[in-house]
Amino acid sequence: MNPSRVSAKIFVDDDASVNEAALIPIFHRWIREKVVDGMLIDVADYIHVPHGPGVMLIGHEGDYALDMASRPGMKYMMKRDSSGDFATDLRLVFTRVFSACQRLAEEDNMQGISFNVCNVRIKVHDRLAAPNSSETYAILSELAGPLIREIFGADVKVLRGSEDPRDCIAICIEAASADIEQISNRLAVPATS
Amino acid sequence: MSARTWKNLLADQMPEGWAHEIDQFEAQMELKKLGKLEDKIFAETRLRRGAYGQRYDNGQRHDGVDTRQLAFPGDHTKGPETVWDAPGMHRIKIPYGGMSNEQMNVLADLADDYSDGILHITTRQDIQLHFVHIEDTPDLMRRLAAVGITTREACGNSVRNITGCPLAGVCRDEAFDISPYAKALMHFFLGHPDVQDFGRKFKPAFSGCAQHACGLTNMHDLGLIAKIKDVDGKPTRGFAMYIGGGLGAVPHEAKLLFDFVTEEELLPVSQCVARVYTRLGEKRNRNRARIKFLVAKLGIDEYRRLVEEERKVVPHDDRWTAYLKELPHYEDSPLKDAVQLSAGAKPDGFEDWVRTNVYKQRQSGYVVVTINLPLGDATSDQFRKLADVAAEYVGDSVRTTVEQNLVLRWVSEADLPSLYLRLKDIHLATPGAGTIVDITACPGTDTCKLGIAASRGVAGELRSHLTAKRDTLPDSVKGLKIKASGCFNSCGQHHLSDLGFYGNSRKVGNYAVPHFQVVLGGQWEENGGAYGMMMGAVPSKRIPELVDSLTDTFVQQREGDESFRQWIARLGKKEVRELLKPFMTVPSYGEDPSFYTDWGDAREFTLGDMGVGECAGEVVSMFSMEISKAESEAFDAQVAFDDEDYAGADALAYKGMVLAAQALVRTQFWDISNDADQIVDEFRKRFFDTELFYDRYAKGKFAQYLFDRHERDDVEVERDTARSTIEETNLFIEATHACEARLTASTAEVLK
Numbered sequence: 053m054n055p056s057r058v059s060a061k062i063f064v065d066d067d068a069s070v071n072e073a074a075l076i077p078i079f080h081r082w083i084r085e086k087v088v089d090g091m092l093i094d095v096a097d098y099i100h101v102p103h104g105p106g107v108m109l110i111g112h113e114g115d116y117a118l119d120m121a122s123r124p125g126m127k128y129m130m131k132r133d134s135s136g137d138f139a140t141d142l143r144l145v146f147t148r149v150f151s152a153c154q155r156l157a158e159e160d161n162m163q164g165i166s167f168n169v170c171n172v173r174i175k176v177h178d179r180l181a182a183p184n185s186s187e188t189y190a191i192l193s194e195l196a197g198p199l200i201r202e203i204f205g206a207d208v209k210v211l212r213g214s215e216d217p218r219d220c221i222a223i224c225i226e227a228a229s230a231d232i233e234q235i236s237n238r239l240a241v242p243a244t245s
Numbered sequence: 246m247s248a249r250t251w252k253n254l255l256a257d258q259m260p261e262g263w264a265h266e267i268d269q270f271e272a273q274m275e276l277k278k279l280g281k282l283e284d285k286i287f288a289e290t291r292l293r294r295g296a297y298g299q300r301y302d303n304g305q306r307h308d309g310v311d312t313r314q315l316a317f318p319g320d321h322t323k324g325p326e327t328v329w330d331a332p333g334m335h336r337i338k339i340p341y342g343g344m345s346n347e348q349m350n351v352l353a354d355l356a357d358d359y360s361d362g363i364l365h366i367t368t369r370q371d372i373q374l375h376f377v378h379i380e381d382t383p384d385l386m387r388r389l390a391a392v393g394i395t396t397r398e399a400c401g402n403s404v405r406n407i408t409g410c411p412l413a414g415v416c417r418d419e420a421f422d423i424s425p426y427a428k429a430l431m432h433f434f435l436g437h438p439d440v441q442d443f444g445r446k447f448k449p450a451f452s453g454c455a456q457h458a459c460g461l462t463n464m465h466d467l468g469l470i471a472k473i474k475d476v477d478g479k480p481t482r483g484f485a486m487y488i489g490g491g492l493g494a495v496p497h498e499a500k501l502l503f504d505f506v507t508e509e510e511l512l513p514v515s516q517c518v519a520r521v522y523t524r525l526g527e528k529r530n531r532n533r534a535r536i537k538f539l540v541a542k543l544g545i546d547e548y549r550r551l552v553e554e555e556r557k558v559v560p561h562d563d564r565w566t567a568y569l570k571e572l573p574h575y576e577d578s579p580l581k582d583a584v585q586l587s588a589g590a591k592p593d594g595f596e597d598w599v600r601t602n603v604y605k606q607r608q609s610g611y612v613v614v615t616i617n618l619p620l621g622d623a624t625s626d627q628f629r630k631l632a633d634v635a636a637e638y639v640g641d642s643v644r645t646t647v648e649q650n651l652v653l654r655w656v657s658e659a660d661l662p663s664l665y666l667r668l669k670d671i672h673l674a675t676p677g678a679g680t681i682v683d684i685t686a687c688p689g690t691d692t693c694k695l696g697i698a699a700s701r702g703v704a705g706e707l708r709s710h711l712t713a714k715r716d717t718l719p720d721s722v723k724g725l726k727i728k729a730s731g732c733f734n735s736c737g738q739h740h741l742s743d744l745g746f747y748g749n750s751r752k753v754g755n756y757a758v759p760h761f762q763v764v765l766g767g768q769w770e771e772n773g774g775a776y777g778m779m780m781g782a783v784p785s786k787r788i789p790e791l792v793d794s795l796t797d798t799f800v801q802q803r804e805g806d807e808s809f810r811q812w813i814a815r816l817g818k819k820e821v822r823e824l825l826k827p828f829m830t831v832p833s834y835g836e837d838p839s840f841y842t843d844w845g846d847a848r849e850f851t852l853g854d855m856g857v858g859e860c861a862g863e864v865v866s867m868f869s870m871e872i873s874k875a876e877s878e879a880f881d882a883q884v885a886f887d888d889e890d891y892a893g894a895d896a897l898a899y900k901g902m903v904l905a906a907q908a909l910v911r912t913q914f915w916d917i918s919n920d921a922d923q924i925v926d927e928f929r930k931r932f933f934d935t936e937l938f939y940d941r942y943a944k945g946k947f948a949q950y951l952f953d954r955h956e957r958d959d960v961e962v963e964r965d966t967a968r969s970t971i972e973e974t975n976l977f978i979e980a981t982h983a984c985e986a987r988l989t990a991s992t993a994e995v996l997k
């Protein structure tokens with residue numbers, strides 16, 4: 053299975069800490085200074101949409117966003133240039149989203165925003181390759197399992213998200229404990245197989 | 246087993262013609278990538294399929310410090326100075342705004358799978374998806390086609406979405422329901438040869454009455470207002486037909502062409518209006534190419550005479566009246582019984598919401614509920630959940646509106662409290678629909694290549710600013726309309742509002758400062774009956790203060806029931822300008838640098854990001870458009886040949902030859918049919934017998950390829966046969982190009 057669009061979202065620790073308007077200049081600067089990876093294009097402001105995509109940093113291969121859907125969280129969605137291997141794509145998505153979390157947490161104007169890295173949601177936005185079904189979930193969780201355990205530890209819990217066939221298929225990761233530095237270090241080590 | 250693709254998966258669900266057109270577009274994309282299609286032609290081709298350019302697609306962006314190249318990976322282009330890989334906007338036509346629940350679900354999926362998760366409702370009832378990659382567009386179109394939506398002619402120099410009152414069929418004041426007529430005209434015009442060679446776009450609109458705004462017929466190229474007239478003692482349905490309205494830099498109010506066109510004559514007369522526009526409209530100077538300029542040049546009486554003449558000669562078409570047989574079966578009926586709203590406790594905020602967002606239908610016990618969308622945006626999740634709500638309460642009865650909202654029709658009154666709570670759950674129960682807080686804005690600098698100032702930015706700011714004090718605003722202010730456009734092209738319809746704004750820029754010292762030109766006193770009612778007056782430019786950052794000041798002064802100076810519009814007219818331009826003056830100043834950069842950035846954009850303001858707009862489409866000859874279809878058939882023939890489908894390759898190549906011949910014939914004989922026999926006969930008579938097609942060396946050889954293949958009986962097609970048909974087709978297409986070029990050159994010579 054080779055879905056073309058995959059995202060990962062990491063929820064903030066404290067919803068009330070989010071200052072969406074402050075993100076606009078930050079994301080513009082990220083484009084200018086190439087703070088995060090990828091070919092970055094523009095900032096899209098959806099602050100006016102309740103529980104929407106928030107402020108987005110639109111890129112060519114993927115978009116970053118402080119996404120406000122359900123609960124605020126940093127999201128990276130890979131939308132082009134899939135490697136053809138789900139685990140490889142997922143590693144890239146994780147690398148980018150965790151790096152964006154770290155960068156954002158370092159920003160002075162984000163009032164000490166922090167992320168609950170034990171709680172990650174993966175979504176596959178490709179209804180052709182990955183319809184929301186038990187079979188797809190079984191395939192994806194098998195493909196992603198080794199990487200998830202490598203990054204979050206062997207005792208990580210992996211659950212299926214919404215089972216509504218109309219929703220994109222989602223995998224929810226719940227780690228007993230995790231630390232962003234540690235995750236980043238693990239991600240930095242290239243996969244052995 | 247065939248591959249799992251949308252094309253295979255949906256093959257049985259798409260109308261055959263639509264599926265073929267999408268395949269053809271995909272083939273044209275391949276040809277473009279192979280460098281076999283010119284930029285201009287491909288640009289117009291994709292525009293006519295709804296694939297529009299977006300800001301920065303020329304590969305440059307000002308990042309607040311400097312203009313930098315965006316490092317898109319490839320070097321292909323999808324139009325003049327338009328990078329292939331740059332994200333674009335896809336416009337989806339929603340005729341008269343009507344959507345079924347199934348369609349809403351698919352639209353939501355497309356926003357997830359190809360866009361940024363947002364569905365944007367436009368001021369012409371379309372839906373736009375932004376940040377779409379061109380390579381995703383064929384599948385996007387297929388998924389729409391499978392649920393009966395086409396994006397064909399959503400952009401470009403073509404007949405755009407046909408708009409119509411969202412209250413049609415349930416309105417208390419309409420003459421009759423315009424929906425089936427709008428649908429019939431949409432299907433009739435879609436892909437019609439008479440509407441393929443306009444110099445610019447052509448926007449039709451229907452309204453059920455003359456007094457309200459919903460249809461905005463006064464600002465349309467073709468405006469139709471439903472009317473019932475007594476003809477020979479019988480009440481007869483028909484339309485007042487207006488033409489030549491339009492906003493833009495030079496706004497024109499529409500002129501009455503015919504006071505009453507019967508329903509039988511609606512389609513043929515509309516067709517004749519289009520034929521006159523095609524024939525006489527400006528083609529070279531796009532700034533003068535809208536029908537409004539032709540109407541102004543000829544005068545409405547002459548235009549009428551030309552339409553009447555055309556009506557006598559236009560070939561008969563059974564479709565003109567075929568749809569009328571279906572009218573008695575057209576019904577838009579309620580899902581639930583009409584039950585009155587009971588007394589008793591209601592949820593918090595319910596009364597306020599009912600006051601502004603609920604309209605009583607003429608059918609007793611039913612209401613229309615308006616969903617007030619912020620800046621016309623909804624998430625894919627909201628769309629999906631709204632489709633569920635609609636399925637439960639009203640069935641397939643959701644429509645988009647020109648105020649960038651959605652409406653649910655046929656709501657049983659008794660359901661209002663529970664519906665309110667359901668909508669509140671999905672953040673779609675914001676009160677204030679149609680009031681001063683419900684602000685309309687075009688995409689502006691957010692995504693439009695022509696945007697000068699941030700229309701969405703200012704609209705968003707005004708929305709929050711006014712919502713915060715909505716409860717304290719007097720009724721005379723609450724009902725005002727605010728609309729903003731990012732530039733003079735007026736997509737935000739600012740001319741029709743009480744307070745309208747369009748983006749421009751002023752130089753202050755060495756800096757550019759975003760401004761909005763203030764346009765006051767437009768009329769929303771009577772189908773956008775009168776346009777506002779331009780009063781002067783105010784810095785973008787002072788617009789909220791200006792709105793406060795103007796509305797306060799209006800309340801103080803108002804005489805009796807005077808409307809805002811009447812107050813502006815009474816004051817006159819000179820006095821109004823005095824009211825604006827205190828807001829026209831710009832502090833120096835040192836004093837307040839915030840004036841030098843726009844709303845919602847942290848970068849220092851610049852005009853450097855403006856690109857070449859595609860609103861106008863590319864001026865590409867009819868021949869170029871048609872021959873490109875022939876080329877795509879030839880390309881598909883080669884693909885079939887490579888797949889060892891020789892019979893298929895031969896048939897496709899032959900089709901390519903016939904289409905090329907048709908393209909040439911159409912330069913002389915506009916009404917050429919799609920019948921291959923007729924095309925070949927006409928081609929022979931006009932181009933072969935006259936030797937116009939003759940090549941200096943090959944003489945009539947290439948034409949003979951067409952004749953031979955056309956006359957050939959069914960044979961078992963071998964590999965060699967297919968290969969020679971493909972080769973002959975390519976030579977024939979080349980010869981067709983050459984012939985057209987010779988003829989165009991000799992015409993130009995004569996005209997010198």
Ligand code: SF4
Nearest residue numbers: 687693696731732736
């Ligand atoms: S009014 Fe101008 S900025 Fe707005 S959408 Fe139209 S062309 Fe673009």
